[in-house]
Amino acid sequence: MPELPDLEIIREVLAPRITGQTITDVEVVRPLVVRDLTGRGFAEALTGQTFADAQRRGKVLLFPLQSKLTLAINCKLAGRLQCAAPSDRRQSKTHVVLHLSDGHELRYSDQRTMGQIYLTADLAAIPGWTEMGPEPFGLTLEEFRRRLQPHQGEIKSALTHGFVVAGIGNAYADEICFAARIHPYRKSTALDGQEIERLYEATQSVLREAIATLRERVGTEIHREVRDFLAVHGKGGQPCPACSTIISEIKAQGRPTNFCRTCQPGGLMQF
Numbered sequence: 001m002p003e004l005p006d007l008e009i010i011r012e013v014l015a016p017r018i019t020g021q022t023i024t025d026v027e028v029v030r031p032l033v034v035r036d037l038t039g040r041g042f043a044e045a046l047t048g049q050t051f052a053d054a055q056r057r058g059k060v061l062l063f064p065l066q067s068k069l070t071l072a073i074n075c076k077l078a079g080r081l082q083c084a085a086p087s088d089r090r091q092s093k094t095h096v097v098l099h100l101s102d103g104h105e106l107r108y109s110d111q112r113t114m115g116q117i118y119l120t121a122d123l124a125a126i127p128g129w130t131e132m133g134p135e136p137f138g139l140t141l142e143e144f145r146r147r148l149q150p151h152q153g154e155i156k157s158a159l160t161h162g163f164v165v166a167g168i169g170n171a172y173a174d175e176i177c178f179a180a181r182i183h184p185y186r187k188s189t190a191l192d193g194q195e196i197e198r199l200y201e202a203t204q205s206v207l208r209e210a211i212a213t214l215r216e217r218v219g220t221e222i223h224r225e226v227r228d229f230l231a232v233h234g235k236g237g238q239p240c241p242a243c244s245t246i247i248s249e250i251k252a253q254g255r256p257t258n259f260c261r262t263c264q265p266g267g268l269m270q271f
């Protein structure tokens, strides 16, 4: 699932490539991901529009157009974007292709068909938009603490569900918990002041460092997801980079949580 660091790189790469480009044709190969909130028809309303910028809010990529409309893409589990020449091979499960005035194509592919591409004049009409928490880099420790306070569940779910801070998913929540040395299944209400501060600092540092790494590793190949540099996520069964304990993996609803039992003590039975 693309998360904040992945999406930041996609945004950085796409902004100079598409800004000022006009969409000359819209190919909706598989309409399941398309959400037209204009009432005018997705392809009809989008054809002839010009990209004004590429932005990101939480896990949503935003492409404001020179009209009042915005193309908003939530990649969910497996959505990918690619800016390619028409002769470049299309990814399997390419759902939407936007033909640009410079001859390139902006493509959206999605192996799971769970993502959503909204076309709207009103971002608040996107489900979940108004409940989204603040961006991590402008967030103060006090605000982080205040937003965490009402959360009754486990710390990992507090990080991923987006109210405390936007943009974090399954992978980076594991990385942040590891960097903060906090077990992902501890209740957030059980964390003391120092632990909350560590979690806050880790949120900032993990995301910033991941953006810097991905900028080098991904380059312009934005349809690739690079995760091999992570410390614990996706590394179940391998030694912890800090203490060499074998990294644990617990799967819930098909989604793995990875952590080190030595570096991140506690858990379900111990608060």
Ligand SMILES: [Zn+2]
Pocket (backbone or CB within 6 Å): 240, 241, 242, 243, 244, 245, 260, 261, 262, 263, 264
């Ligand atoms: Zn460890």
